[in-house]
Amino acid sequence: MPASPIALITGASRGIGAATARLAAARGWAVAVNYQQRRDAADALVQDIHSAGGEAIAIQGDVGDEAQVLELFAAVDRHWGRPLSALVNNAGVVDKPCRVEDMSAVRLERMFRINVLGSFYCAREAVRRMSTLRGGAGGSIVNVSSGAALLGAANQYVDYAAAKGAMDVMTRGLAKEVAGEGIRVNAVRPGLIDTDIHASGGLPHRVRDLQHLVPMQRGGTAEEVAAAILWLMSPESSYTTASFTEVSGGRL
Ligand code: NAP
Numbered sequence: 001m002p003a004s005p006i007a008l009i010t011g012a013s014r015g016i017g018a019a020t021a022r023l024a025a026a027r028g029w030a031v032a033v034n035y036q037q038r039r040d041a042a043d044a045l046v047q048d049i050h051s052a053g054g055e056a057i058a059i060q061g062d063v064g065d066e067a068q069v070l071e072l073f074a075a076v077d078r079h080w081g082r083p084l085s086a087l088v089n090n091a092g093v094v095d096k097p098c099r100v101e102d103m104s105a106v107r108l109e110r111m112f113r114i115n116v117l118g119s120f121y122c123a124r125e126a127v128r129r130m131s132t133l134r135g136g137a138g139g140s141i142v143n144v145s146s147g148a149a150l151l152g153a154a155n156q157y158v159d160y161a162a163a164k165g166a167m168d169v170m171t172r173g174l175a176k177e178v179a180g181e182g183i184r185v186n187a188v189r190p191g192l193i194d195t196d197i198h199a200s201g202g203l204p205h206r207v208r209d210l211q212h213l214v215p216m217q218r219g220g221t222a223e224e225v226a227a228a229i230l231w232l233m234s235p236e237s238s239y240t241t242a243s244f245t246e247v248s249g250g251r252l
Contacts, residue, residue, distance in 0.1 A: 004030040006084040011091025013042035015195035019222035025054030063118030087126040094201040115163035138182020175242035184241040191248025215250030
């Protein structure tokens with residue numbers, strides 16, 4: 001039997017990342033579950049995957065810290081001894097609602113360091129391992145952007161929306177850069193999805209409060225986003241690169 005393809009999913013202890021890890025494992029991927037702080041959640045997820053007969057390990061690491069990203073990828077290399085086939089750049093943060101005129105340098109630095117630099121560090125390490133020009137076997141990178149990149153998130157978090165906009169441009173540019181090297185790069189843009197991220201931004205009822213703005217009149221689930229990510233990870237999307245998939249109930 002051929003060895004399972006390896007997927008590294010950043011920020012996979014909770015929310016969209018955790019749903020993606022579960023679905024990937026159920027579909028035969030060996031999954032590296034990256035997390036930053038919630039070791040309990042990452043370990044419980046890995047345990048669940050093992051109980052269901054899947055393959056997974058949990059690896060701590062802040063994607064916004066280059067040295068920790070290098071160690072994260074090295075840990076994946078050490079554990080499986082073969083290169084990864086998919087990277088999901090999912091780890092991301094929001095902050096409290098704030099107008100641009102009130103945003104501190106500390107806030108802006110964190111927002112762009114984790115969401116943008118983190119995605120670049122991880123994409124770079126993935127390309128170094130996947131590129132056929134470097135002896136790799138190709139692969140798929142999926143960036144988890146946001147509908148905010150299109151909407152702008154005025155009066156909530158324009159910084160977050162701008163960071164996701166940067167991820168979108170990286171998706172398009174990197175996709176073209178490595179398209180001839182066996183690597184596809186795509187993005188999903190989730191809309192209002194029911195996860196902990198809203199409480200972390202001080203708005204625990206954000207999905208309930210804003211769902212009337214969604215044409216489908218409801219928030220989405222992490223599993224609904226995971227399904228789109230899995231398609232983009234898999235060879236079923238073999239001719240799709242530099243693409244953007246809205247998972248937003250029609251809200252654009
Ligand atoms: P979530 O429930 O808050 O989970 C965030 C995950 O990211 C956790 O696993 C967390 O790890 C991890 N994380 C945070 N900072 C990290 C860092 N510096 N390094 C490594 N991991 C880190 O978030 P979510 O709603 O699932 O969001 C996932 C992605 O979807 C994000 O990129 C977000 O911007 C995007 N998105 C979400 C929505 C939505 O409505 N939920 C909409 C559009 C886009 P710990 O558990 O260890 O803290």
